[in-house]
Amino acid sequence: MKYFEFDYSTMQEYVINSLLVNNEFLYLVDLKKEYFTGKYHKLASVIIEKIKSGETVSLSSMAPVIIKLKLENVIDNVNGAFSENEYISAVESLRAFYQLKSVKNLLEKYIAHIDRQLVPEMDIVSDLILKLENMQEQETKQLVVDIKEIEDEIETALQELVDNETKIGVQTGLENFDRVVGGLKNGFIYGIAGRTHMGKTEFGLELALRALEQGKKVLYFNFEQQGKDIAKLLSIKKAGFSYTEFDSANLDVFKVFDAKDWLVNQNFILTKKVCTDFEIISTIKKLKIQNKIDIVFIDYLGLISLSNYPSYMTRHEKMAEVSKNLKKAAIEMNIPIVVMIQINREVEKLKDKRPLMSHLRDSGQIEQDLDCIMLLYRPNYYDKSLPDFLEVNVAKNRVTHRTGKIFFTLEHGRLEPANVAIEA
Secondary structure, X not given: OXXXXXXXXXXXXXXHHHHHHOHHHHHOOOOOHHHOXXXXXXXXXXXXXXXXXXXXXXXHHHHHHHHHOOOHHHHHOOOOOOOHHHHHHHHHHHHHHHHHHHHHHHHHHHHXXXXXXXXXXXOHHHHHHHHHHHHHHHHHOOOOOOHHHHHHHHHHHHHHHHOOOOOOEXXXXXXXXXXXXXXXXXXXXXXXXXXXXXXXXXXXXXXXXXXXXXXXXXXXXEOOOOHHHHHHHHHHHHOOOOOOHHHOOOOOHHHHHHHHHHHOOXXXXXOOOOOEHHHHHHHHHHHHHOOOOOEEEEEOHHHOEOOOOOOOOOHHHHHHHHHHHHHHHHHHOOOOEEEEEEEOHHHHHOOOOOOOHHXXXXXXXXXXXXXXXXXXXXXXXXXXXXXXXXXXXXXXXXXXXXXXXXXXXXXXXXXXXXXXXXXX
C-alpha cells in the first residue's frame, strides 16, 4: 500500500473553497460532513445543507459564519483556481483520512484496556474484525441494498407498468415512436445519431416540445446555438410552421408569438455555454434533487468539452469516460437522457448512405452504454426525386427490445408518424 503526505487542514480548506466558488462541485462525488473536523466540520455542515436545499452559497453569503468561526484563512484562499478532478481527489483524500482516524480511534480503545490491565471477555482479534466490518458496512451501505428495504419502490414500479398514464415514461404522443421505443423512460439513455442535415436537432427538439406539452420539466443542453435561437425554433415549431415557412410573407406571426408566450411559461431550462461532462452531470443532479427536471437533452455529444481530462488520454478514451458518466447519471438520478450523436464520414462510402451503429463517431463504449440507438436517414437529401420523410432506424433497444424502422413526415414544422411504411 502506498502512502502520501497529507495536510488535513489545507485539504479541508481546499474542498470548502471549491464549494464556495462552484456549488455544483457538491454533486460530483459523495461528500460527508463527517470528513471534516472542528470548526471546518461546522462550516462544511452549513454549506452542504444550504446547497442541498437549493440555496446559492458564496463567500459573501458565508462570510459572517466564517468570521464567527475564526476561519479567515478560508477567505484568504478562496480566489484560487479549482478544477473538478482536483476537487474529487481532495474529497477522496479526506475520506481516506477519515477512515484512518476511525481505525486509530478504535485501536486506541484497545490500547487503553492494556494500560489499565483489562482483558476483554471475547477474542480481541475477532472483536476488532467485527468492528472494522461494521465500519466498512457504513461506507458501502449506499452501494448495496436488501430487497426488503425497497419493497415500496418495487411496488410503485410495478404499479407504473399497469398505469396507462405512466407505462411508457415520458409520453411523446408519436404513436409509432412510443410503440417501438417505449417512450422515454427513467434511468435510460437514448442516442439520436445521424450525419449533418439528417435532422438530429429537429428530432431532439420535437421530443423536447412533446415532453413540454405533456407537462414535463425539460433541461436542454445545446452547444451549437444560443438559448434564444433554440427558443425561437421551438416557438416556430409549436406554432405549426417549418423553419423555411418562417421566412414567408404569409406567415401568421401572431401564432408564433402566442407559441412564444406558451413556451416561456413552461418548465424549460436552457444552457448558456459548452460544458464538461462533470458540469453537465452536476447540473443534472442539482436540478433533479430540486425537482426541476424530468428529462434531459444533450445536443450534441461530440461538442462536450473534454478539458477536464488529462492530455495523455486519447479523444476516444475521453469520450468513453463521458459516455460511462452520462449512463451512470441516468441511472443514479432515475431520469431519461437523450443524446444527439454525429455519424462519421464512413457512411458516405455506402451506396444508400444509411448509417449503421458502427458509424457512431468515437464508437465502442458509446455504442455499449446507450440503451436505445436511433439512426436517422433522409433519402430526399441524397435523391431529390424521393419524397422528403425522416426514417428512424431503431437499431438497438434495451427498453422494449423492439427494433426496426419508423417513419415521420416533415410538413408544417412538426414531425408526425407517416401513414404508411415508406421505403426509399
